[in-house]
């Protein structure tokens with residue numbers, strides 16, 4: 211497997227980049243997170259900065275204008291960002307999953323047409339897989355792509371599509387053959403610009419992960435050209451899409467690890483500030499046990515993310531490792547946010563404190579890019595396949 215990354219990032223380059231990210235996160239992301247979350251307001255100003263920082267091209271190869279970051283460095287950026295706010299990483303995550311699919315499966319002309327503009331952020335995309343009646347079971351999608359003289363006509367409804375409103379393109383999974391058995395042989399992926407026939411039916415109201423646009427999308431006689439078919443061959447869409455999800459799962463794992471770390475940092479600080487019975491609560495053993503469990507899960511999450519990312523970077527199969535990292539780190543995010551809520555006591559319920567946002571945001575990481583139940587199934591199947599007797 212060619213991950214398409216530039217292997218020449220020195221440790222000096224890495225440090226410089228991560229220092230720049232830390233500075234940006236502390237000075238530009240942290241101060242606006244709460245307001246944007248509370249007002250469910252899209253962070254336009256961060257998008258412009260993310261373009262300048264090259265984040266929309268993080269994992270796109272330099273020959274197509276990207277930074278060509280290895281997944282291991284990319285994951286560290288995502289963890290740092292998510293320790294403060296997960297939303298900005300969401301803006302470039304599914305965008306990069308789409309780009310990775312194009313780089314891995316696209317024809318050269320498709321790569322030339324899409325990747326440089328995606329790397330600069332001029333094109334900002336996402337993936338449109340889920341439908342009202344099909345999420346985990348993608349083979350039961352109903353969106354169809356019918357061939358006509360101008361290419362394909364897309365019709366259907368997609369649900370929970372991140373970046374559908376503020377982005378300007380999507381990779382859409384649709385059925386080109388409704389009768390194919392197994393169904394995935396009749397599924398194809400299309401690179402689709404916004405425009406006539408692409409209607410955002412509504413921006414969904416969410417308990418967390420606010421400020422980013424997650425939408426219901428209607429494709430109503432959306433005409434695409436023949437060159438929109440990824441890889442130029444019908445029937446390969448599901449494999450093309452699922453192959454790219456490993457990077458997406460490492461990203462979600464890194465976000466879970468980041469949220470776990472952010473919640474831990476807040477809890478360690480608060481436990482030293484808040485006093486009960488004449489001493490800081492950090493001196494009560496019950497609180498110490500919580501902090502120790504949280505810190506252990508944070509460290510384990512980061513190591514699992516690094517292990518999966520290193521495998522991806524070195525071209526090794528990593529579906530099991532990415533699944534483990536996604537499963538463990540996202541659960542760690544939920545666990546640490548919940549434990550931090552307990553440590554903050556009544557104040558955890560106040561929107562004056564950031565921890566309630568972590569609590570609301572963290573559960574999403576257990577659902578997105580394949581639910582954790584699905585990750586467990588992937589891990590178990592791989593375990594058996596790799597250890598056949």
Ligand SMILES: Cc1cc2nc3c(=O)[nH]c(=O)nc-3n(C[C@H](O)[C@H](O)[C@H](O)COP(=O)(O)OP(=O)(O)OC[C@H]3O[C@@H](n4cnc5c(N)ncnc54)[C@H](O)[C@@H]3O)c2cc1C
Nearest residue numbers: 337338339340344345346347370371372578579580581583
């Ligand atoms: C905020 C947000 C953003 C999203 N962004 C996107 C996006 O950009 N693009 C996109 O395409 N989708 C997106 N999604 C959709 C997300 O990927 C799906 O919600 C997810 O894949 C689960 O699908 P579902 O909701 O249909 O759940 P279902 O598939 O209905 O699953 C329901 C429950 O059944 C379990 N389950 C299902 N099948 C099995 C099985 N075989 N064995 C055991 N348990 C099983 C699941 O684990 C889950 O617990 C987003 C979702 C949210 C909430």
